[in-house]
Amino acid sequence: MATLREAQKEMTRKLLLDSGVELFVSKGYAATTVDDIASAAGTTRVTFYAYFPSKVELMKALIAERLNDALDRVPSADHGSTANELVAVVEDGSRKRIRAWLAAISRRWDAIRPYTTAAFEAAAVDPRIRALLSEWLDEAIGDVEDGLNRAGRFPPGTRHFRSVLAITELDHVARHWTPGHWGVEREEMLDVLTESWVGSIGRR
Template sequence: MTTQRDRQKQQTRRNLLESAKKLFVDRGYAAVTIDDIVADVGCSRATFYLHFGGKTDVLEKISAETMRQRPKVIYGQLDDVLAAGSKTEFADWVRRALAWFEENQAILPAWDEAVALEPEFKQVARRAIDDLAAAMPRYLDRWGEDRRDEARLRIELLVSQLERFFTRWAVQGTIDLPADTVAQVLTDIWFPALTP
């Protein structure tokens, strides 16, 4: 049975996560301190540390659900699309991938900042990339054991290009093209590049 104290602790944790996310989105990762987060929630640093190991830990928890869903939802679908071998389905997948980025665009700059600034957060990012390849077992099998590293690299390069493109397209606004044009060009580049 959950006690009143347990519910209060859970609510405090949710408040800390929501506050940190709002602050990271508004100010960026580097500009936010633990003091900013606890002041926004109205609790102490000690309370923060009861729930999180530090600023990178709170960002990891904020991003965990988003990044944990991406391999299963987006890259699991890519595994299916590549197994089907349809260029049209691949273009549809690109549109869905871009929609995922758009849906999560607010927190992605904070994630990128943390990867650049925090050595321990690089491990979190590395695991996220590894999870993408792990979500594509049929794709990896088609390349064979001797070319598995190459297949993983192709997935990583695809992810890198999608992330960089999305940043320039939707976040910075330095690329001004409709989504259908983008999907077709990315399909022309990546559909053959992902074929063994």
């Protein structure tokens, strides 16, 4: 019986998260209410609050759980979360390895875009989400910097800035590019993005 109850609780939580991200994207974070999310999940606001103290906490869960899972990010003692493969790719620094990683991650963009879209919209109106999103991006920047530090590549004083450039560029492209957008198809986009990454953080 306990196992069934736990499964039902997990399903309700999943429905709330699914409904939340769908409404944040379709209706907008600011315009979506707790009642909207609860109704879409087929439950009540009382049940919502049993799982999440607020809409902000639900948004935090979407970032910390759904986004991190989609990007293979795992808990890290150094900086919140880490993507071990990204660190290894940057440490290697070869054009081939960078291109392969960018190609693999780009295949996930459609799946993660609802979460990043919702997160950035929420950050625009809620300082708590803004701070969380900034921390999350800093964790990815930290991965790139860790890779550069392990490789001993580039002057130490430039490594953080190079990491900021690489992740800021990747984040913008991941959130906005679609086939043909900006005049490039997928392979061309990956070629140019790879060229930029090799120039800023890779081995030349």
